[in-house]
Amino acid sequence: MNSELVSLAKRFHLSVVAQGKFPLESEEFLLQILRSEADAREKRAIAERTKQARLPTYKGFDEFDTDFQKGITREQLTTLESLEWVDQAFNLVLIGPPGTGKTHLALAIGNKAVENGYAVSFSSMDSLMHILKTQEISVKSAARVRWINKCDLIIIDEVGYLPISKTEANLFFSLVSQLYEHISLVITSNKGFSGWAELLGDSILATALLDRLTHKCQVLNLEGEGWRIANRKQIF
Ligand code: ADP
Ligand code: MG
Numbered sequence: 001m002n003s004e005l006v007s008l009a010k011r012f013h014l015s016v017v018a019q020g021k022f023p024l025e026s027e028e029f030l031l032q033i034l035r036s037e038a039d040a041r042e043k044r045a046i047a048e049r050t051k052q053a054r055l056p057t058y059k060g061f062d063e064f065d066t067d068f069q070k071g072i073t074r075e076q077l078t079t080l081e082s083l084e085w086v087d088q089a090f091n092l093v094l095i096g097p098p099g100t101g102k103t104h105l106a107l108a109i110g111n112k113a114v115e116n117g118y119a120v121s122f123s124s125m126d127s128l129m130h131i132l133k134t135q136e137i138s139v140k141s142a143a144r145v146r147w148i149n150k151c152d153l154i155i156i157d158e159v160g161y162l163p164i165s166k167t168e169a170n171l172f173f174s175l176v177s178q179l180y181e182h183i184s185l186v187i188t189s190n191k192g193f194s195g196w197a198e199l200l201g202d203s204i205l206a207t208a209l210l211d212r213l214t215h216k217c218q219v220l221n222l223e224g225e226g227w228r229i230a231n232r233k234q235i236f
Contacts, residue, residue: 008034053120059107071222091217099226102188160191
């Protein structure tokens, strides 16, 4: 019997089909039906993962110009795109001034990961903090936290743009500790690590957090005046 049919039948718990208890002439027909079912399920799963990832726009690796951004090479970009580092639970921290492509890279990674079957969450630091703070009182936030806990890759955009309260600093620390060594975290920030103690309002907490975050981590410092300024569009 066709081995693809056996594995599809097992996947869908069709024991009669898996055991080959059907007329031989039905084999091709069954194979086509089960293939269609498998395709449809795969499409639904991709659609669901895409929705849950909440990536605000599409950005790809191909559109990223490494001549403009010298902080990352083509080879490094290819390594990031391979996503092997996600399987190894490496973290990635993208640091740089506004417009240097931090969010672009984070989105390109997120999109690629969703396409390749990973569960992803994208959020700004601010909205993530809101979700974590309201999980006890909001059904929506609680559902989001459940999704985040299932993710293979968590992207937190714009750490350091807005001030962080003491409660938020503790929540951020708990999250980083909880994910440590088993889930990949991608963080974008306009502040270098030296500014994180002030950002978190607690140098001991900042040291402990950075210790975990950077243990298995690639830090990329993006530089330059920023793409937006260089490519400023005008009405007149
Ligand atoms: P940041 O998050 O660092 O503030 P973004 O990633 O949002 O910056 O980049 C701002 C805009 O410029 C986006 O539209 C982005 O696609 C584009 N951009 C930035 N850097 C590059 C680059 N090196 N190549 C192509 N587009 C870029
Ligand atoms: Mg950004």
